[in-house]
Each structure stands twice: as C-alpha cells, then as structure tokens.
Amino acid sequence: MAQEPTAAEDEAAIRKLVESWAAAVRRKDMPAILRNHAADILMFDVPPPLRLEGIQAYEESWAPFYAASPTPTPFDIQEMSVTAGRDVAFVAALERCALAGPGGMNVDLDFRLTIGLRKIDGQWTITHEHHSLPATD
Amino acid sequence: MAQEPTAAEDEAAIRKLVESWAAAVRRKDMPAILRNHAADILMFDVPPPLRLEGIQAYEESWAPFYAASPTPTPFDIQEMSVTAGRDVAFVAALERCALAGPGGMNVDLDFRLTIGLRKIDGQWTITHEHHSLPATD
Numbered sequence: 625m626a627q628e629p630t631a632a633e634d635e636a637a638i639r640k641l642v643e644s645w646a647a648a649v650r651r652k653d654m655p656a657i658l659r660n661h662a663a664d665i666l667m668f669d670v671p672p673p674l675r676l677e678g679i680q681a682y683e684e685s686w687a688p689f690y691a692a693s694p695t696p697t698p699f700d701i702q703e704m705s706v707t708a709g710r711d712v713a714f715v716a717a718l719e720r721c722a723l724a725g726p727g728g729m730n731v732d733l734d735f736r737l738t739i740g741l742r743k744i745d746g747q748w749t750i751t752h753e754h755h756s757l758p759a760t761d
Numbered sequence: 762m763a764q765e766p767t768a769a770e771d772e773a774a775i776r777k778l779v780e781s782w783a784a785a786v787r788r789k790d791m792p793a794i795l796r797n798h799a800a801d802i803l804m805f806d807v808p809p810p811l812r813l814e815g816i817q818a819y820e821e822s823w824a825p826f827y828a829a830s831p832t833p834t835p836f837d838i839q840e841m842s843v844t845a846g847r848d849v850a851f852v853a854a855l856e857r858c859a860l861a862g863p864g865g866m867n868v869d870l871d872f873r874l875t876i877g878l879r880k881i882d883g884q885w886t887i888t889h890e891h892h893s894l895p896a897t898d
Contacts, residue, residue, distance in 0.1 A: 666842060666853050668873040672895040674855060675873065705803060707877055707888065712846025714877040716803050716889045718811060736805040736812065738875045738891040740844055740851040751844065752853050754875040756893030758809040 634708040638741060638748055642704065642715055645750075649699040652690060658683060661750045662742070668754040670735060682753075694724040702734070713748065715739040733757070771845040775878060775885055779841065779852055782887075786836040789827060795820060798887045799879070805891040807872060819890075831861040839871070850885065852876040870894070 629637070641660055648656035658679060667676040669685050676685055690697065704717040717737045722730040740752035766774070778797055785793035795816060804813040806822050813822055827834065841854040854874045859867040877889035 668853070668875070668893065670896050674871055674895060705889075707849055707879060709846040709849025709879075712844055712849045712851065714849065714851040714875075714889065716805070716877065716891070734811055736891060736893070738805070738851075738877070738889065740853065740875070740877075742844060742846075752842075752851065752875065754853070754873060754891050754893065756805065756873070756891065757896050758811060759807050759894050760897065 628710070631708060634710070634713065634748070635706045638706050638708055638713055638715060639704065641748055642717070642739065643701065646699050646701055646719070649686075650697050652697065654683065654686070657686065660748065662744070665750060666752045668756070670755045670757055692723055694722055694728070694730045698722045698732075711743045713741045715741070765847070768845060771847070771850065771885070772843045775843050775845055775850050775852060776841065778885055779854070779876065780838065783836050783838055783856070787834050789834065791820065791823070794823065797885065799881070802887060803889045805893070807892045807894055829860055831859055831865070831867045835859045835869075848880045850878045852878070
C-alpha cells in the first residue's frame, strides 16, 4: 500500500486542483472544469436559484456566466486559504471575474468562493461550491 | 488515551454544534454564538465588506443583523449537510431569517450558509463561515 500523503502534500494537491479548475474556467474547457467534481455536487451560485444539485445543473450554471463575461474570460484567484484534513478539506478564496460592458468597457467583479472536498478513492473531489457577492441592499 | 470518535459521532457533534449556534443567534446570546469559533475566523458575510477576519470583526458583524431583524429573531436551519472527516469538516445549509418591516410586516429571507471546521484539541472549532443571498442583479 502506498504511503499516506502528508498534510502539506494534501494541501498542495488541493491548491493545484483549484488553480487548474480556475484555468479551465478561463479557457472555457468544460471537461476540465468538471474533472474533479462529484456527481451529486451541491452548488450555491452567485445568481438564483438558492441552490443547485447534481453535475448536470452545475455544468448548465456556466452558460449564464459566460454570457455575462468578456472573452478572454478573467477568473483569477486573488487569495486562497486551504484547510486540508486526511479525507475532508475546504478552501476559502477571493476571486476576480468581470462583466462585459458596452464597447468593451468591462467591469471587474470580486466574489467569494468556498469549496468543500472529500478524498474519494485517493482523489480529492469537489462535493460543494459556494460562490457569492456581498448583498447590495 | 480516549478512543477516537467514529465518523457518525463526529457528524452528530457538528450537527449539534451548528444547531446550538443557531439557537444562540435566536436568543442573542453572544458568548454562546462565539463559543466554538476560532480567534482568526474568516467570514464572508451577507452584507459588505467582501471579507472579515478575526473574532472581534465577527462579533461586530451581528449588530447590523439584529438591527435589521425582528424580535423574536428567526434564524432557522431548513436543511443541513455535514461532511465530517477525522480532523476537518464542512457544513452546507439553507437557513431562514427575516427582515423587520413596517407595522410588524416581516419578510422571510432564505440564505445559504457554508461552515468550515477544524478539530482543535479534540473540539470542533469553526474557522470559516460563508453566508450569502443569491445576487439580485
């Protein structure tokens, strides 16, 4: 049996997984966006509804995002904190995307992201994402 | 050395911790609200700013909530999913609070809540909370 990874190795693996996911979002590479997600992912997204469940609903949630975003699509991790246990982990991050404006006048949009992961068959897998903006009213 | 708790025992302990915290919010019992929180908690709250850090900022974040809420204060868990590892866990929940309206006409407000926890010296401790509403525009 292979040696268990250390806490530092788990943290590094999760950091790399989240960075790869964000890079996949930037290049609109849906198979790579979905690569490390559970079939029953629970998603709290920026726009309504309150909750989405399952990988198909998660995949479909990206269409309105791309419709509102400029191309190339910014989706950049500004800060990321990884808390990794042996078999469960979570990530709290701030990210910057953008809304496409008239005449190429794009507006930066900073949002909050929390990701929950389980290690399933030795592979860190995203089972929960929570994306949000602060409320405006 | 005491026996390690089982996964089911950890999940039950976390569920009870979150329910106790919500009850403390309802009765405006600040010491109980803060009881299981880390000094360096990272909070993504419903209103701005984008992020808050530290237990003092967390405590202060409750004043605007109570100013906007009716008394008695609803803060009720509608659904809760607990993912507990041996030393790290996260919770995804939907909760219902309310905004006080004129003439006692309160408006129910459903929000999303993700909580990150670490087991520190044998005690589950909240190190991250993310509260949000879906964006309205």
